Amino acid sequence: MIAKLEATHLFSKAFFAAQLTYYGIPFKPSAKGSTLRALLRDEVCEGNCDTVPESVVELEAAMRRDYEPLYHKWESDFAAWSAEKERLDDEAFEKCKTPNERACFDVRRFLEHYYLTDGKPDPTKTPETLVLRTERRIGDLTWKTQDIPGLHIWNSTHNVMEPVTCFIGWDRDEIMRLGKEFSDRQREAEKARRRLKWEENMEAHKQYLARRQSKEGDADGEDEKSKTFDLSRLAGSYVIRCDAVLDGWDTEFTGDTLTMDVAPSSDDMLVAAYNLGIIRGTMTLCLSDDTLKEMFDPDEDEDEDSEASMSDEEDEDNEDKEDEDKEDDDKEDDGDGVDTEEPTNAKKRKASLKQEEDEDSSQQQPAKKRKTATQPTPSRRVYLRLEGYETGEGEELHVPDPGYIDFTSNDCIAFEGLMKTFTYVGSKVKFEGYKISDEPQREPDVYEYVFLGE
Structure with a gap:
C-alpha cells in the first residue's frame, strides 16, 4: 500500500518527461502528464526502452576516461599519506614512556x-x-x-x-585478585565519602535546631515540643538516609543527598517532592492509611475486608469447637456415667482451687484478641504513597509504593520510616529523616503532579 502510494507521487509529468528524454524519445514539452505517460507506456511495449541509448553509453565512457586519472592520483596520494602517518605515529609511540x-x-x-x-x-x-x-x-x-x-x-x-x-x-587469578582488592578499596572510600557527606547533612540539621531554639527563646512562648502533633507542622525540607539505596547503587545514580520537601497546606493531606536517589517524584502524606487506600488502591480495601471477614468466621468456628471439646471433657470426667458423691467441703475446696488456678492462668496468659481489619494508629505516624519515576531511564512507577513515617516528637524535626514496598529495592525498607529548614527547598513540578490525577 505504501509502495503504491509512493509510486503515485512519483508518476508526475517531470518523471515521464525525464524517462522519455533519457531514451531519446521525442515529445512536446507542452503535453500533459497523462499524454506523456501514455507515450512512455507505448514505447515500453514496443521495446524501445529495453537498452541504454548509445548517447548515454558514450557519455559514461567519456566521463570514466576523465575520472580514472584523478582516481589513480587519489589512491597514490592516500597511500603516501598513510605511510607518512604511520611513520609519524611510530615515532610518537616510541616517545611514550x-x-x-x-x-x-x-x-x-x-x-x-x-x-x-x-x-x-x-x-x-x-x-x-x-x-x-x-x-x-x-x-x-x-x-x-x-x-x-x-x-x-x-x-x-x-x-x-x-x-x-x-x-x-x-595470570587470570592474579588479575581477579587485584580487581577485587581495588573494588574493596573503592567501596570503602565511597563509604567514607558518604559518611562525610552525611555528617554535613547532620550539621545542617543541628544548625536548624539552633536557629529554632534561638527563635523560641526570643519569642518566649510555648515550647514547640509541648504542642500537640499536627500534620501542618511537617512542612519544610528534610534530609533522608536510606542505607538500602546508598549501599546498593553508585553515587552516579543516587546523587549525594536524599531529600524530602513537604509543601505547606491546611488540608488533611500533604504533598512533598522527594528524591530517593533511584526514584524521584511526588509523595502524598496523610494521617489515615484508609484515606490513601481509597485514593490509590481501593481494590486492596475489598481484599482486606474479605480477609477480615474470613478471619472472624474462623475465630467463631474455633470458639464453637472449644465449647464442644469442653462438654466432651466434662462427660469423660464422670467416669463412664458413674456418679460419685464427694463431701460438700471437698467440693468447695476444689472449686476454690480451680478458681485460683483460673486467676493465675488469666494473669500469666493474655486474653485472646479477635483479629480486626485495621490496627490502632500511633499518635505521630503519618502514612504515605510514593509516585514518580526511576532516575535511570525515566520509567514511571506503575503502582504507588506504600509506607509510613513515625516522628520522634511533636515538633516533627526527625522521623523513622518504613517502606512496605520500595520499587527496585525491596520490601520493608527502613529510612530516617532530619529537618533542615521550615521552608521546602523544592516543589513537585508539573510532571510529578500528573501522577496524583491519574
Missing part, C-alpha cells in the same frame, strides 16, 4: 609492543601484570584483548570524567 601513555595513544601498537610477536601471543614478552590508570576511556583495549588467547583484562567501573583503572596480563 609508560604503558599508560602507550595504551592511550594507540591500542594496536600497545598490544603489539607488550604482548605480541609477529602477530602471535607471546607471554614471555611481558610476563608481569600491568596496571593502567588513565582519565580516558580505553574500551577498545578490552575488546581487542579478548581476541588474544590467554590474555586477560579487568577494568574498574567508572563514572563520567572519572579515571579508569585497568589490570592486564596473562
Whole structure:
C-alpha cells in the first residue's frame, strides 16, 4: 500500500518527461502528464526502452576516461599519506614512556609492543601484570584483548570524567585478585565519602535546631515540643538516609543527598517532592492509611475486608469447637456415667482451687484478641504513597509504593520510616529523616503532579 502510494507521487509529468528524454524519445514539452505517460507506456511495449541509448553509453565512457586519472592520483596520494602517518605515529609511540601513555595513544601498537610477536601471543614478552590508570576511556583495549588467547583484562567501573583503572596480563587469578582488592578499596572510600557527606547533612540539621531554639527563646512562648502533633507542622525540607539505596547503587545514580520537601497546606493531606536517589517524584502524606487506600488502591480495601471477614468466621468456628471439646471433657470426667458423691467441703475446696488456678492462668496468659481489619494508629505516624519515576531511564512507577513515617516528637524535626514496598529495592525498607529548614527547598513540578490525577 505504501509502495503504491509512493509510486503515485512519483508518476508526475517531470518523471515521464525525464524517462522519455533519457531514451531519446521525442515529445512536446507542452503535453500533459497523462499524454506523456501514455507515450512512455507505448514505447515500453514496443521495446524501445529495453537498452541504454548509445548517447548515454558514450557519455559514461567519456566521463570514466576523465575520472580514472584523478582516481589513480587519489589512491597514490592516500597511500603516501598513510605511510607518512604511520611513520609519524611510530615515532610518537616510541616517545611514550609508560604503558599508560602507550595504551592511550594507540591500542594496536600497545598490544603489539607488550604482548605480541609477529602477530602471535607471546607471554614471555611481558610476563608481569600491568596496571593502567588513565582519565580516558580505553574500551577498545578490552575488546581487542579478548581476541588474544590467554590474555586477560579487568577494568574498574567508572563514572563520567572519572579515571579508569585497568589490570592486564596473562595470570587470570592474579588479575581477579587485584580487581577485587581495588573494588574493596573503592567501596570503602565511597563509604567514607558518604559518611562525610552525611555528617554535613547532620550539621545542617543541628544548625536548624539552633536557629529554632534561638527563635523560641526570643519569642518566649510555648515550647514547640509541648504542642500537640499536627500534620501542618511537617512542612519544610528534610534530609533522608536510606542505607538500602546508598549501599546498593553508585553515587552516579543516587546523587549525594536524599531529600524530602513537604509543601505547606491546611488540608488533611500533604504533598512533598522527594528524591530517593533511584526514584524521584511526588509523595502524598496523610494521617489515615484508609484515606490513601481509597485514593490509590481501593481494590486492596475489598481484599482486606474479605480477609477480615474470613478471619472472624474462623475465630467463631474455633470458639464453637472449644465449647464442644469442653462438654466432651466434662462427660469423660464422670467416669463412664458413674456418679460419685464427694463431701460438700471437698467440693468447695476444689472449686476454690480451680478458681485460683483460673486467676493465675488469666494473669500469666493474655486474653485472646479477635483479629480486626485495621490496627490502632500511633499518635505521630503519618502514612504515605510514593509516585514518580526511576532516575535511570525515566520509567514511571506503575503502582504507588506504600509506607509510613513515625516522628520522634511533636515538633516533627526527625522521623523513622518504613517502606512496605520500595520499587527496585525491596520490601520493608527502613529510612530516617532530619529537618533542615521550615521552608521546602523544592516543589513537585508539573510532571510529578500528573501522577496524583491519574
